[in-house]
Amino acid sequence: TPIRLVDYQVPAYLVGQVHLDVDLFDEHTRVNATLALRRHPDAPAGADCVLDGVGLTLEALSVDGEPLAEEAWRYDGEQLVLRGMPDTFTLATQVIIEPQRNTALEGLYVSRGMFCTQCEAEGFRRITFFPDRPDVLSRFSTTVRADKVRFPVLLSNGNPVARGEEGARHWVTWEDPFPKPCYLFALVAGDLACLEERYRTGSGREITLQIYAEERDLDKLDHAMASLKAAMAWDEQTYGLEYDLGIYMIVAVSHFNMGAMENKGLNIFNTACVLAHPKTTTDAGFQRVEAVVAHEYFHNWSGNRVTCRDWFQLSLKEGFTVFRDQSFSADMNSIAVKRVEDVDMLRTVQFPEDQGPMAHPVRPAEYQKIDNFYTVTIYEKGAELVRMQHGLLGPERFRAGTDLYFSRFDGQAVTTDDFVDCMAEAGGIDLTQFRRWYSQAGTPRLEASDTFADGEYRLTLRQSTPPTPGQPDKLPLMIPVKLALLGADGAALPLDADGNTETVLVLTEAEQTFAFAVPGTQAPVPSLLRGFSAPVELRYDFSPAQLHFLLAHDSDGYCRWDAAQRLYHAAVTRLLADPSAAEAEAAALRPALEQVLARAMDDPAEAALLLTLPGEVAIGDRLDVLEPDRIHAARGALQAELGRQLARQWWQAGQACLTPGPYRPSAADIGKRSLRHRALAYLAAAADERVASHLEALCRDADNMTDQLGALRLLVHYRLPGAAQALADFAARWHDEALVMDQWFAVQATVPGEQTLAQVRALLAHADFDWRVPNRVRGLLGSFANGNPTAFHAASGEGYRLYAEALARLDEVNPQIAARMAGACARLPRLPDARREALAAALRDVLSRSRSANLREMLERILASAG
Ligand code: ARG
Ligand code: ZN
Numbered sequence: 001t002p003i004r005l006v007d008y009q010v011p012a013y014l015v016g017q018v019h020l021d022v023d024l025f026d027e028h029t030r031v032n033a034t035l036a037l038r039r040h041p042d043a044p045a046g047a048d049c050v051l052d053g054v055g056l057t058l059e060a061l062s063v064d065g066e067p068l069a070e071e072a073w074r075y076d077g078e079q080l081v082l083r084g085m086p087d088t089f090t091l092a093t094q095v096i097i098e099p100q101r102n103t104a105l106e107g108l109y110v111s112r113g114m115f116c117t118q119c120e121a122e123g124f125r126r127i128t129f130f131p132d133r134p135d136v137l138s139r140f141s142t143t144v145r146a147d148k149v150r151f152p153v154l155l156s157n158g159n160p161v162a163r164g165e166e167g168a169r170h171w172v173t174w175e176d177p178f179p180k181p182c183y184l185f186a187l188v189a190g191d192l193a194c195l196e197e198r199y200r201t202g203s204g205r206e207i208t209l210q211i212y213a214e215e216r217d218l219d220k221l222d223h224a225m226a227s228l229k230a231a232m233a234w235d236e237q238t239y240g241l242e243y244d245l246g247i248y249m250i251v252a253v254s255h256f257n258m259g260a261m262e263n264k265g266l267n268i269f270n271t272a273c274v275l276a277h278p279k280t281t282t283d284a285g286f287q288r289v290e291a292v293v294a295h296e297y298f299h300n301w302s303g304n305r306v307t308c309r310d311w312f313q314l315s316l317k318e319g320f321t322v323f324r325d326q327s328f329s330a331d332m333n334s335i336a337v338k339r340v341e342d343v344d345m346l347r348t349v350q351f352p353e354d355q356g357p358m359a360h361p362v363r364p365a366e367y368q369k370i371d372n373f374y375t376v377t378i379y380e381k382g383a384e385l386v387r388m389q390h391g392l393l394g395p396e397r398f399r400a401g402t403d404l405y406f407s408r409f410d411g412q413a414v415t416t417d418d419f420v421d422c423m424a425e426a427g428g429i430d431l432t433q434f435r436r437w438y439s440q441a442g443t444p445r446l447e448a449s450d451t452f453a454d455g456e457y458r459l460t461l462r463q464s465t466p467p468t469p470g471q472p473d474k475l476p477l478m479i480p481v482k483l484a485l486l487g488a489d490g491a492a493l494p495l496d497a498d499g500n501t502e503t504v505l506v507l508t509e510a511e512q513t514f515a516f517a518v519p520g521t522q523a524p525v526p527s528l529l530r531g532f533s534a535p536v537e538l539r540y541d542f543s544p545a546q547l548h549f550l551l552a553h554d555s556d557g558y559c560r561w562d563a564a565q566r567l568y569h570a571a572v573t574r575l576l577a578d579p580s581a582a583e584a585e586a587a588a589l590r591p592a593l594e595q596v597l598a599r600a601m602d603d604p605a606e607a608a609l610l611l612t613l614p615g616e617v618a619i620g621d622r623l624d625v626l627e628p629d630r631i632h633a634a635r636g637a638l639q640a641e642l643g644r645q646l647a648r649q650w651w652q653a654g655q656a657c658l659t660p661g662p663y664r665p666s667a668a669d670i671g672k673r674s675l676r677h678r679a680l681a682y683l684a685a686a687a688d689e690r691v692a693s694h695l696e697a698l699c700r701d702a703d704n705m706t707d708q709l710g711a712l713r714l715l716v717h718y719r720l721p722g723a724a725q726a727l728a729d730f731a732a733r734w735h736d737e738a739l740v741m742d743q744w745f746a747v748q749a750t751v752p753g754e755q756t757l758a759q760v761r762a763l764l765a766h767a768d769f770d771w772r773v774p775n776r777v778r779g780l781l782g783s784f785a786n787g788n789p790t791a792f793h794a795a796s797g798e799g800y801r802l803y804a805e806a807l808a809r810l811d812e813v814n815p816q817i818a819a820r821m822a823g824a825c826a827r828l829p830r831l832p833d834a835r836r837e838a839l840a841a842a843l844r845d846v847l848s849r850s851r852s853a854n855l856r857e858m859l860e861r862i863l864a865s866a867g
Pocket of ligand 2: 295299317318321
């Protein structure tokens with residue numbers, strides 16, 4: 001039975017103050033909780049007091065100091081219901097839990113000997129009885145008790161206010177002055193090293209910053225610390241928001257379901273999102289750490305000070321916070337490059353989600369398990385909705401809108417409607433129609449067509465959104481379309497009397513035509529949807545000449561990249577029909593690539609993006625029927641031909657992009673390395689005679705993980721001489737670095753071709769594979785299913801069976817991860833008949849055995865699309 005947005009009701013009781021006393025032992029943990037409850041002013045009189053509590057062993061229960069009569073309460077293993085309670089009362093409970101046996105990594109659990117928590121979304125109910133919903137905001141104090149020697153560090157939210165010792169054990173009491181929902185609760189106990197620095201806020205307050213990790217990782221915390229300080233300064237600058245406690249703590253844990261968690265004053269991070277060192281971390285890893293540290297820090301306002309009324313509003317905090325972290329990363333690195341990266345990810349991951357069985361609105365109307373809705377739609381499409389409002393209002397009025405939002409709702413639990421209200425009010429614009437973006441699922445299609453005659457350019461825009469599960473009919477959206485018109489010399493033409501060369505058309509109807517006076521006799525080339533001004537699929541019948549022209553002249557980075565992508569997609573599509581044409585297709589693309597390469601050193605990062613062919617998965621998503629082998633062959637042939645025909649230029653570019661001196665994760669150096677590796681990839685595809693030894697040396701001798709791993713991947717994926725040795729050497733060298741070994745598993749799981757299935761099976765049995773570590777599971781199985789279409793979709797159906805078995809196994813260990821991994825099967829309805837039947841059969845088998853509601857919800861949705 002799904003939970004529905006329309007059924008929302010205020011909680012019958014609120015919790016003003018809560019004190020937790022958590023006693024950590026080797027076999028179990030005892031939790032004493034004291035809750036000051038009071039009836040909600042809007043709740044019906046006499047309503048029961050309902051507390052969530054999953055799998056708790058109840059040892060004692062009292063109300064206002066008196067044990068409670070048997071008939072006044074009942075506990076069914078999920079909820080504790082108290083009947084006939086007064087308007088205000090104090091509830092005391094004592095429960096026993098077993099964190100040592102918690103492999104679901106939800107609630108209180110143990111990661112490599114350290115106790116830690118993950119409470120969002122509904123993990124707190126696995127720690128103690130509580131109204132586990134985000135609209136109950138309480139003041140927390142927490143006492144943590146444990147063995148002195150093995151758990152010298154005891155942390156919780158807020159400020160430490162008291163500590164003491166009792167024989168072999170010790171305790172610390174923490175107090176968080178800010179009322180918060182229980183999903184922001186956190187607790188950590190362990191033997192941890194700490195990097196501590198200070199930050200002075202704009203108003204002159206000194207904040208202590210601490211990042212905790214295992215001693216062996218102490219040398220990997222500097223980048224996170226620098227990123228944190230940069231994020232704090234940026235939020236003061238950009239949003240006028242300062243940190244509000246005297247201490248900010250981050251703890252790195254190796255067993256973690258997601259990236260990180262914004263618990264008030266005590267963030268808990270997946271090691272993959274906080275540890276960074278040149279020797280073990282790639283450029284992408286450094287950038288991820290910067291982005292995630294900032295994301296969690298920004299949540300302190302967008303999420304914690306102002307939180308969500310219910311989980312349907314998840315994008316209120318996630319979409320907004322992703323928009324904030326994207327803007328931050330753009331400012332720290334390159335605005336144009338970051339935008340293309342974000343758009344690429346949206347189009348290759350979120351669009352397919354929105355067009356398949358898992359499609360759901362940014363504000364869903366119903367769900368079974370909220371864990372299944374931490375999706376790219378809630379996060380990344382949600383960020384696009386905030387970005388569109390930023391665009392519609394302009395930066396100043398958008399800032400007025402966020403000021404209004406944070407002042408009006410500080411300390412409250414609110415809705416996405418409340419957010420949009422603030423934007424409409426501060427912007428002085430009507431956003432009534434815009435709100436449909438939040439409730440309507442699916443990727444809107446925007447069809448553009450144009451005419452030019454008698455000095456008038458007419459552009460007709462037509463919008464439609466295909467049906468999605470449960471939403472057959474769609475209404476027109478408010479779509480901001482930023483555009484310029486390029487003249488024959490490539491310059492943007494003035495569009496009005498003031499000489500503005502760029503404008504935003506706001507489409508509100510299903511179809512509208514816009515007219516522009518354009519002097520002369522030559523039709524302009526439209527530069528459409530600049531900056532990707534709306535998350536839509538743009539259809540316009542660009543001629544190859546127009547695309548080459550846009551790639552050469554458009555001043556908008558997104559439009560240049562999109563033009564290149566369209567050229568590549570067209571070439572691959574033709575190659576699918578006629579595989580023998582690779583040489584000719586490459587020759588036709590060659591002038592465009594040569595021109596990009598000629599200018600590459602102006603902005604190597606952008607050049608690298610422009611020179612990247614769409615991936616096999618993205619190509620498959622554009623076709624009516626998925627044919628992984630033919631796609632692999634066509635794309636591979638094009639890449640190899642381009643590698644051959646431009647070999648001299650690739651070597652040159654690689655040489656020009658050397659980054660001598662010590663490794664730095666600066667945007668400039670990262671850009672050079674990415675272009676260099678792009679060039680090497682073309683040469684590897686072409687099996688250039690010098691490339692294998694070059695890569696071998698790079699893999700062996702480079703002083704940084706970006707070069708080592710990039711070289712290893714090319715050696716292995718293109719089966720170049722020395723690949724097997726390089727893999728073995730790499731493992732021997734990095735055996736003790738879990739995050740590096742995750743990549744070692746991923747490289748092997750993504751070798752194209754059916755023979756990789758045997759390799760994946762072998763790696764599942766590898767001594768270093770561990771079903772309980774999500775990073776390892778994602779490294780092997782996630783990269784296999786999402787990044788290896790020729791193996792996963794092998795005609796034998798063997799890839800599906802392997803994966804289905806793995807899902808069933810995983811479901812017993814960690815249902816959240818099993819369900820998340822099941823998402824890789826959501827392309828089911830697009831598979832050719834035999835494959836669709838094979839995958840559906842494998843998934844039906846898992847469903848019949850599945851124990852968790854998490855995995856069941858995913859499988860049911862996917863199988864419902866099987867037809
Ligand atoms: N709020 C966290 C973040 O985005 C994610 C937590 C997700 N937890 C979960 N169980 N799905 O920063
Ligand atoms: Zn978040």
